[in-house]
Amino acid sequence: MSNPLRNETLAGMKVLVTVLPKPSVLDPQGAAAAEAIRHHGLEKIGRVRIGKMIEIELPEAADESLLHEIARDLLSNPVIEDYELKVVNA
Amino acid sequence: MSNPLRNETLAGMKVLVTVLPKPSVLDPQGAAAAEAIRHHGLEKIGRVRIGKMIEIELPEAADESLLHEIARDLLSNPVIEDYELKVVNA
Amino acid sequence: MDTTFMTPITPEVIAKHGITPDEFTRIREILGREPNFTELGVFSVMWSEHCSYKNSKLELKKFPTTGSRVLVKAGEENAGVIDIGDGWAIAFKMESHNHPSAVEPFQGAATGVGGIIRDIFTMGARPVFSMNSLRFGDIRGDSAEARTNRRLFAGVVEGISHYGNCIGIPTIGGEVYFDESYAGNPLVNVFCLGVLRHDQIARGGAVGIGNPVFYVGAETGRDGLAGAAFASRELTEESKEDRPAVQVGDPFREKLLLEACLELLASGCVAGIQDMGAAGLTCSTCETASRGGTGVEIDLNLVPKRETGMTPYEILLSESQERMLVIVTKGEEEKVRAIFEKWDLPYAEIGVVNDDGMMRVREGDSVAVEIPARKLADDAPLYSREAAPKSRPEALDLSKYPEADCHAALRTLLAHPSIASKQWVWRQYDHMVRLGATVLPGSDAAVFIVREAGKILAASTDCNAIYCRQDPREGARIAVAEAARNIACTGAIPLALTDNLNFGNPHKPENFLQLREAVEGLAEACRAFDTPVTGGNVSLYNESPAGAIDPTPTVGMVGIVEDARHITTQFFKAAGDAILLVGEPGDELGASHYLLAVHGMKAGPPPRLDYDKELAVQGAVRTLIRAGLVKSAHDCAEGGLAVALAESCLSGETKFGAAVQIPGGAKRADVALFNESQSRIVISVDPGKEAEVLTLLAREGVPAQKIGTVTAGPDLEIQASGRALRWPLAELHESWSGTIPTLMGA
Amino acid sequence: MKFAVLRFPGSNCDQDCVYALNAIAGASADYVWHKDTSLAGFDVVVIPGGFSYGDYLRCGAIARFSPVMQSVREFAASGGPVIGICNGFQILCESGLLPGALVRNRGLHFLCQHVRLRVESNASRFTNAAVPGQTLNIPIAHGEGCYFADEETLRSLQANGQVLLRYCDAQGRPTEAANPNGSRDNIAGIRNEAGNVFGLMPHPERACDPLLGSTDGLAIFHSLMKGWTQPS
Ligand SMILES: Nc1ncnc2c1ncn2[C@@H]1O[C@H](COP(=O)(O)OP(=O)(O)O)[C@@H](O)[C@H]1O
């Protein structure tokens, strides 16, 4: 915690948005990662999916519904992706 | 939970690996997202960082140190990124 | 508060900065006092090899840099400028990003592209195309090393693709070689060319006392701290510790910066402009002051920053990407601000030009650095290192290398990753944006239509490092000759070239000898081909724990095609066309890829280059092309005549066969097929024009003969030294085009 | 007939589109800056390729919210023709002006190459200068050009004749091998239901000058210049 930038916002919160491709959407990146992981010695794995993790620092509380709107309309594309949103204390 | 693909591995576990750019490394994507989020009406935000979320289905228990090796060497690039690894029950 | 101010300057601190005791004495003399810690850092980056060329400058002076078309000479500004007629000019240059790419291939290569593009638009030129010259260790097999090499190769190509594609500058050509000498120390040399009107040439001098100094572009962060110093060291296990030196590029920002700077330069408000490349703010302030014969004073408190708590040392030495320093004509500040705002770029007025010749850096009221700018920028110590005594490569004893199965050997050569098709690479690059690529990658040289100028340019990068390893002088001469030959094959006349000198640690006499020999070879060949050097880059310390790389003086040459009807490609066009060999059949197998790929050896002297012969062959082929007599032209390079023929059969959209008889008295078929003698071009001509062409060549005194006929397929047939060989095209195609995708997992 | 070529920060095929339209196709085209909000005086909107806003987050995700896109929405709603090329197609999908989405190429690599396209229908103002079944040779250059839509959307695209271009082989067959990026049903270009918004991944502006190997892209620009009348 010696990073001054982090200290600035210690008081606030963080929004964590994870965005993953819908199961029906081709995820070639996930498939390639699965291949590479098997090659690395971990043979017994099921499906691998690769998505995005977006971390937003929030110095003060924000309206949850606005956050959801942002996650749905901007940070993800509902045609191909699902998102999950979590607000945590930083 | 109607997805048949998921049922197969319900018994197993999942590894969730999040990979984020190191704090000192430039994250142009995060900066662009921050701009867009502000435009979207959420003005008071701190830094935004964008990384990857990798979800690996594990039908049976795996060696943690191997998982960490995979997360560090394969799924992330330790030069510019930090990773976090969590094993959860599916 | 700046604690670094108080850091005592101990001999250890000095040594850690790569400064010798003699250099430190010189620094004290220049300052007339002890430097503080920040000043020491400033000297250390400015006097690193990367910025000062202290170990190579005396050699570089040997290059010819003048000529009737030279508008700005190499070294005067960021890149040389060459006249292409009708008031138009080009600026081009090549630059290496070897060490960053070894540590982080994607970002290392991407920021290399970003850096060279800035060099070009700093000159006032609009960048119109790029090329790249790459070297990696062997990518075949399942060893950990091969896997690492594949990872580096994939990452570098992806990084170049990412940056170049996003910014919208087509990557139209280049080369890739794979050799064990580059394991752990890949070479990533990137080339960029821009066009401008003669009256648009921008200067990098801080002129006009009282003119404000603007900073524009990305905010400064701690990334890339002291990268120039990093590039001036050998890569060791500890290089991993240098990881904070890795920079992340933002091609989107650079695109905005490019457009904004070109708009700004067109507005007439700019007195001087300089990109922040290696050594960032330090280098740009002292160089602009030195060039302008002025002083520059800046205040670090005003510099846009990405992180808090940065010390002057960190701000000055940061190599954050996508930044420029602009000296604005006083009174025009508002116009400048409006342009930066239009393009949504961070900017700040951070200082002023003055007349005291000092680079003065303040942090509010306190002075952090005060150094005579010219002494810092231009008076770095110059060294002539010790060179090992010259030795000639041993003659090749052919009896040690029995004739291999030639049928298998051609497939082995075509499947050698250095010779195999590089389509896997270039199709990841957007080579078509800007509507210029009329000859796509995959032919000898790229040919590009510069729409704004109505000119057609040809460009090629070349260097055969096996030749240079065996004989750096001859290898360097051949690099220039081959580039010119590739350009001639497209119908173009060579104009000028840029070079990138990649060598090992110059403190080792054998490496310094290679550097000197190569420079002298390049210089001599540039004179012979009348292609002045417009600038370039030196990358030394290319060593891994296993030793130095093979010497690799890469050249990037540019030529001009005078009429679109002259544009010629390397692949056969129609069955029935006559195949002619311009030049002699040849017999030199030394340093060949045949010996490497089939016998596993780098042995013997490289082929000898005879300038008169070479110039005659190139000139004759160009004359024939301009007379509309040539349907395809392809030079013989790695793998000799057999590989050249196979490439002419395979590299077009329609595949053709050929029936060929190799003339000459070579006793061994492998010599006839795979020798790499210079000054040879395979052309195909309409059967009705064959006699005319041969007559013309005879009149020019150029040896030439018909060697065969293009067929509709399905085989390539070659008779050589009494042997009749036949390869199904499909098999050759699989070897040549399948190798890299298969190795790279498609 | 006046073409508006939009310029977002990061657009990089804007100049190519203007050049191809003005210097080769014989049209009249001009730039419209992303901060502008008026499309008055323009008859066709072209959203060119490139990396708008760096394509950060997702291709086209941020451009969708730029000021000019509000005007494009109104322009399209009033029946004005809009063509999105490559990044422009991505922006149109992100904006909801076209159904579906463009995701990472199946092979994960950026691909720059010539492809063959079969004209599925010429009953549109974007393809009326072509013949149905005709194949066009036009290059692609993208990393995220794999067209995705759910089954229902695909069915209605098909049923309404909204698929205008499919990747095909030299014989005009839409085979797997001819599909460069894994697009559903080999889809390379679609129009909206109303027929006035068209998105395609290939770059017609790169196939107008014979010196670049093909002039098949002109079929699309000439269609637009010809205008379109409802077939009777
Ligand atoms: N790294 C690269 N980037 C773009 N094009 C490349 C690259 N490497 C090779 N090429 C293209 O592939 C073709 C063959 O390259 P190369 O075998 O080096 O040619 P040559 O031996 O004629 O110089 C050339 O058109 C070259 O531009």
Ligand SMILES: [Mg+2]
């Ligand atoms: Mg060649």
